[in-house]
Amino acid sequence: MSLEETITSLKRGDFVLLHDGNTRENEVDMVVAADFVTPEHVARMRQDAGGLICLSLNHAFAKNLGLNYMHDILSNSQNVDAESKKMIIGKAPYGDRPSFSISINHQSTYTGVTDRDRALTMSEMARLYKNPNENKKEIFNSSFKTPGHVSVLIASEGLLSSRLGHTEMSVYLATLAGLSPVTVICEMLDSETYGALSAEKAKKYAKQNAIPYFDGSKLVEYAKEH
Template identity: 40%
Template sequence: MNYDSFSENVKRALESLRQGKMILLFDMEGREEETDFAIPALSVNPSDVRVMRKDGGGLICVSVGPDASEKLGLVFMADMLRDAATVNPALAGIIEKSGDIEYDSRSSFSLWVNHRNTRTGIPDNDRALTISRIGEIVRDVMEGIDVKFGSEFRTPGHVALLRAAEDLLDDRCGQTELSVALTKMAGITPAMAICEMLDDHNGLALSKEDAIRYAEDNGLVFVEGKEILEAYRTWNRMQS
């Protein structure tokens, strides 16, 4: 495929992801306005978790593509809670509804899991095992291999799974969909570990300018959601 029309940042980001490397992903002005670490789940090791934990500080999650989510039976947490509220009405008042989220219509949270071979699930090596094995399970199910998700994972756990919207960026432009859109364009397994970057001084989201400086200082690609959206629309047209 010809990627000449893509921005240099997008091309560099795709190449980094194909090599299993970490990038920095900013969503969009007027949305969360956050920068996330993003790395293919298949490539994650304990040192990657340490970087996300110490230099990111946000929640370490795994974005999973919609097709794989469907095959694995990963449903939205809000939908599970609505079902549970039919038995326990006390849950009804806390389930997200339209207008609850200032920057979006809904969240993408699904299950929270630990791999069954972890102990507490929270140390770097435990989370790395959970994340990398999620990547392997997603790869296998997308290759048509019969996968029993519950045989390897238990819930609740310490790694949040995020289910990407069915139509990805045509539906929602969150970090979940942006990261999965990158996997599709890169031709890699649609499972990405992501983690928000926070500012050590004020506890707020790290500014875009500081995230860009971090990327420059650490040799990482910094890419913006608006670039990804433009490239993804071009890529989609190429598929038809």
Template identity: 40%
Template sequence: MTQRASDDATTSTDGGVRTAVDAFRRGEPVLIHDFDDREGETDIVYPAGAVTPTAVSHLRNDAGGLVCAALSDAVADAVGLPFLDDALDHPSAGDHDLRYDSRSSFSLPVNHRDTFTGITDEDRALTITKLAEAATAVDAEAVEYGSDEFAAEFRSPGHVNLLRGAPELLADRRGHTELGLALAAEADLPAAVVVCEMLDDESGRALSPADARAYADRRGFVYLEGQQLVDELA
């Protein structure tokens, strides 16, 4: 894994959910390992509203997986976001053969309409922060924000892959989508987070939990096991 310094964290901690919640409220990333009998991956997770171009660069260089934005089921439903496999009319869609889950949480990939190509760090950061604003607008009772408003701001296809959280989060599903959204909910943040898998440059596989924890220690990030979030927040 590429080792790149990051200025995103201010504390060096390992472990507690309360510590992770505090870090999330400060806009800092948290490392979450899901479960060895699931994906067995550690994701770097950011609150979407805190994502900057530097954060996107951090995810590209120090994680290396797919940069995705996860939205709660309520937000996705309010703006009419489908599961991607339901939106595709192709024989490859709909017949899930996942070893770790019953279905994918992927929804549409989007760009904000103010982006150019959509792929640069600046463009992806803009799309992601605007998604956090959309999630906030959906939650605000005085603001009417639905599919038409979403379509006026975002276009699909794009370069930020959206994930749709399960309705009851960790009570329904225990993927990084739900783990990150549960952390955001506990921190009283908008129902929008960014997740990116950490990969090992040498093996090409998921970074081991031990190496992810060591990375968190070096960078001053909080590292959590998914079970800790389930035990406290489910």
């Protein structure tokens, strides 16, 4: 699928499948814009993708909310001793530091884990991004709780010039689409091989379900040109 078709799908509130590339994780994620996420989206990710359903934020928005990477939080914590800090991950096998921050629930959720609750938490984050109030951190702190059932990912400050993960790619796509730079992503897994779903199987799924499949390498090339 072309970049234009991929962006059009996101703007409609539909899924896209995004492959990060053979030289990185070599995984395909289901992606939907948090502006439009519904319980149906979450249920389908859970059932058809099967990976970890995460919320990706652009760097500036995350910093505005006072969010930090989990490896930095743990490294700077006085409650984590030096021996335990050896557990904190440096670079992952695919070459980058993880983009994980804290996990959250919106205050209006009950357990936080249901499809309805997770969709609410994620859509409320997109709504917060669009809130004209300059003090978004105060709203965030009063409206969300941690720990929760939605893992927050922070895109690198330079997006694709700094890191080539699904976090950055999905946020960049949302930005190109003129949407809030807040996305919901989930790795597609294979219950037959117990590994990541191959690109070929993902393409077959995309074709059967009329979902755009986009190769992240093309997005990297576009970003370099623009």
